[in-house]
Amino acid sequence: MPAPPTIRNTLVDEDVSFSTFHHIIAEQNIPLYLTPGAVATNSLSGGATTTRALADAISDVLQYCFDHKEPLCVPGATWSLSNILSPKNVLVDQGAYNKVVPVPQSMWSADYKTAAAAKKAAPYLIGGGTKIASINRVLGKSKLALQTSGANDGHLLAGCVATGTHGSALDIGAVHDTVLGVYLVTAPGKAVFVQPTKRLFEPSLAATLAQNTGLSTTELCDDDAYGAAIVGLGAMGFVHSMVVEAVPLYEFTGNVKALPLRDPDVWNAMATLDTSKFGPGRPYHFSVVLSPYADDHANGAFVTTLWARPPSRPFADPTFATSMSSTDTTRLISKLVDVFGGPVTGPILAKVISDQTAGQYTPGKVGPLFPGQMFGPTTLPPGNGRSTEIVVDHKSTVAALDVVLGALASERKNGRLLLGAIGVRFVKKTRSLLGMNINDMNTYIELPSLQSDQITQVHKACWSALSNAGITFTCHWGQEYGMNAQSVRGYYGDRVDRWKQARAKVLSPEAMAVFSNGLLANVGLG
Amino acid sequence: MNRSTMIRVASTALAALTLVACGAGNIVLRRPPALDTGTHGPPSTCGAGANECQSGGAVDQSAATQSGTRFLPLPSCPNGIAQIVITNVGGAPSASVQCAAPNNTPSDNSNDNPLANPTNGPAAGGASPTNGGANTNKGRSHATRTEGGR
Numbered sequence: 001m002p003a004p005p006t007i008r009n010t011l012v013d014e015d016v017s018f019s020t021f022h023h024i025i026a027e028q029n030i031p032l033y034l035t036p037g038a039v040a041t042n043s044l045s046g047g048a049t050t051t052r053a054l055a056d057a058i059s060d061v062l063q064y065c066f067d068h069k070e071p072l073c074v075p076g077a078t079w080s081l082s083n084i085l086s087p088k089n090v091l092v093d094q095g096a097y098n099k100v101v102p103v104p105q106s107m108w109s110a111d112y113k114t115a116a117a118a119k120k121a122a123p124y125l126i127g128g129g130t131k132i133a134s135i136n137r138v139l140g141k142s143k144l145a146l147q148t149s150g151a152n153d154g155h156l157l158a159g160c161v162a163t164g165t166h167g168s169a170l171d172i173g174a175v176h177d178t179v180l181g182v183y184l185v186t187a188p189g190k191a192v193f194v195q196p197t198k199r200l201f202e203p204s205l206a207a208t209l210a211q212n213t214g215l216s217t218t219e220l221c222d223d224d225a226y227g228a229a230i231v232g233l234g235a236m237g238f239v240h241s242m243v244v245e246a247v248p249l250y251e252f253t254g255n256v257k258a259l260p261l262r263d264p265d266v267w268n269a270m271a272t273l274d275t276s277k278f279g280p281g282r283p284y285h286f287s288v289v290l291s292p293y294a295d296d297h298a299n300g301a302f303v304t305t306l307w308a309r310p311p312s313r314p315f316a317d318p319t320f321a322t323s324m325s326s327t328d329t330t331r332l333i334s335k336l337v338d339v340f341g342g343p344v345t346g347p348i349l350a351k352v353i354s355d356q357t358a359g360q361y362t363p364g365k366v367g368p369l370f371p372g373q374m375f376g377p378t379t380l381p382p383g384n385g386r387s388t389e390i391v392v393d394h395k396s397t398v399a400a401l402d403v404v405l406g407a408l409a410s411e412r413k414n415g416r417l418l419l420g421a422i423g424v425r426f427v428k429k430t431r432s433l434l435g436m437n438i439n440d441m442n443t444y445i446e447l448p449s450l451q452s453d454q455i456t457q458v459h460k461a462c463w464s465a466l467s468n469a470g471i472t473f474t475c476h477w478g479q480e481y482g483m484n485a486q487s488v489r490g491y492y493g494d495r496v497d498r499w500k501q502a503r504a505k506v507l508s509p510e511a512m513a514v515f516s517n518g519l520l521a522n523v524g525l526g
Numbered sequence: 527m528n529r530s531t532m533i534r535v536a537s538t539a540l541a542a543l544t545l546v547a548c549g550a551g552n553i554v555l556r557r558p559p560a561l562d563t564g565t566h567g568p569p570s571t572c573g574a575g576a577n578e579c580q581s582g583g584a585v586d587q588s589a590a591t592q593s594g595t596r597f598l599p600l601p602s603c604p605n606g607i608a609q610i611v612i613t614n615v616g617g618a619p620s621a622s623v624q625c626a627a628p629n630n631t632p633s634d635n636s637n638d639n640p641l642a643n644p645t646n647g648p649a650a651g652g653a654s655p656t657n658g659g660a661n662t663n664k665g666r667s668h669a670t671r672t673e674g675g676r
Contacts, residue, residue: 049638050638051638051639051640099638099639099640101639101640101641102641103641104641107641125640125641205641208640208641208642208643209640209641212639212640212641212642213640241640382609382624
């Protein structure tokens with residue numbers, strides 16, 4: 001490694017031991033661990049966390065990476081289970097890029113003013129390093145909320161969006177579908193603000209960012225560049241901030257119902273999204289947890305149906321008590337950690353898993369809870385979880401679930417168990433190029449498990465069974481995946497080439513080398 | 527420090543924290559004396575299953591001087607320690623120490639709105655709440671320290 005660089009407004013640590021949350025990466029030595037904003041500066045200059053200071057910092061980081069041809073890893077909250085996080089010599093902590101500010105109406109395009117008025121939307125410029133929990137808190141205090149989020153709130157915005165994180169809000173889409181524009185730092189001193197071809201924001205937004213960051217900023221109004229940038233896989237530049245569309249604060253009420261694994265009402269609801277058996281009217285959120293080893297007489301399908309309504313009480317933050325929501329499969333894994341006491345290698349009775357699952361998803365009323373309470377902090381301790389999430393066209397829901405359950409049954413006969421349950425969620429079509437939700441409606445089948453020596457083999461068995469059944473699928477970019485270049489092209493079609501072409505519009509070849517990772521190489525996107 | 531941990535302590539109280547391992551001799555976690563100014567405040571006693579440590583009482587110094595006591599060093603954590611996991615207690619123990627992240631509480635800083643008009647002050651729309659510091663959700667100093675042997 002060259003001598004440690006001087007990077008403005010940044011704490012430069014050498015030889016730092018780095019681990020990700022799930023310990024996919026465990027104690028890897030990082031020669032240069034850079035934390036912009038984490039230094040004291042002359043207070044008269046405004047400190048190290050001002051917009052200008054942080055722009056200077058990332059500009060210097062990129063200068064170093066460009067000069068020394070070093071890939072840059074931005075790990076976010078380190079939750080990813082895939083090799084989208086594949087740090088080499090330089091890692092930058094994005095946490096200081098966490099400002100949350102409303103976009104003034106003077107910067108909204110005329111078209112967007114009309115669209116926003118219809119749903120009383122409020123676009124916010126939010127730093128890529130902002131934790132979802134912080135966004136919930138800041139917006140909540142302004143009587144606003146995110147339209148959807150993941151099952152938990154510990155992600156940083158950039159990583160959450162870049163990997164395609166979603167909820168199960170039937171008529172919203174994934175988190176990336178609530179992003180209206182992205183501000184990317186693409187080279188030392190250079191940035192681009194990307195938004196759809198039919199602009200949502202006036203040029204004054206990019207111009208103001210340029211003035212306040214000091215970065216030479218280009219405005220790019222291009223549907224494919226926008227579609228590539230929102231699910232950017234960590235490969236479109238440093239995500240300085242995003243414009244996220246917030247809506248008036250709402251609260252959830254609903255219910256959890258526990259039924260047998262093969263209950264026809266559950267399967268009909270998953271197949272048709274007609275949820276009338278679970279409550280009147282179109283729900284905001286609908287998801288199902290399936291307990292794959294439940295016997296015929298036990299409850300093995302746990303249905304959560306939530307409706308949104310205006311708040312009935314003042315805004316409140318989540319607590320651990322309320323965050324243990326019925327939609328959170330990590331809650332089950334957390335409980336299994338307690339039961340099994342850590343990583344498991346020996347034979348485990350499937351009945352124990354079924355009983356624990358049934359115990360975690362007790363039926364009854366849910367709410368009222370604010371979105372940040374419903375999808376709050378994870379209860380999962382670090383280093384215990386593994387997961388894959390399979391995504392199929394909603395039309396293939398029943399077939400795909402049958403195949404997955406069959407594969408799990410076969411694996412069980414060979415003594416290999418999923419130490420968890422199956423989460424089933426539904427997300428409508430995306431505007432992004434590589435969001436997993438490319439179909440009109442999409443079914444996400446998550447297989448979270450307690451870490452074991454067998455779990456990857458169990459996941460692989462599910463992927464193989466789906467392939468053998470001719471069911472086209474993809475996997476969550478931030479979890480263990482079963483795709484290669486061929487299968488990615490099979491699922492995404494010409495979106496692969498469009499994503500690559502859009503990336504080339506935003507980044508120079510030199511920048512592409514800096515913003516690269518192991519995932520891109522594995523699936524033919526590099 | 528406000529998170530549940532296996533061993534929940536303030537870094538300043540760690541200078542002489544002793545843990546009694548069942549039938550395996552004592553383990554002492556402490557930072558090299560040259561890095562600290564010494565002990566401060568009452569010691570804390572942290573029992574298994576407790577969410578909070580109990581302060582007060584006297585330090586049983588004999589635990590740190592008994593034959594067979596193992597000494598493990600601790601890293602410097604600017605924001606305190608989130609978790610200490612001691613493994614292989616009965617053999618050659620090691621401690622995996624995870625430092626706590628800085629506070630991520632958003633604060634109001636309307637003078638530094640990236641969408642403010644530089645000539646006219648903050649952008650329209652009111653407050654521009656920001657998070658004050660770096661959100662270091664990393665495993666920095668998540669170092670496995672083996673037996674110090676001092």
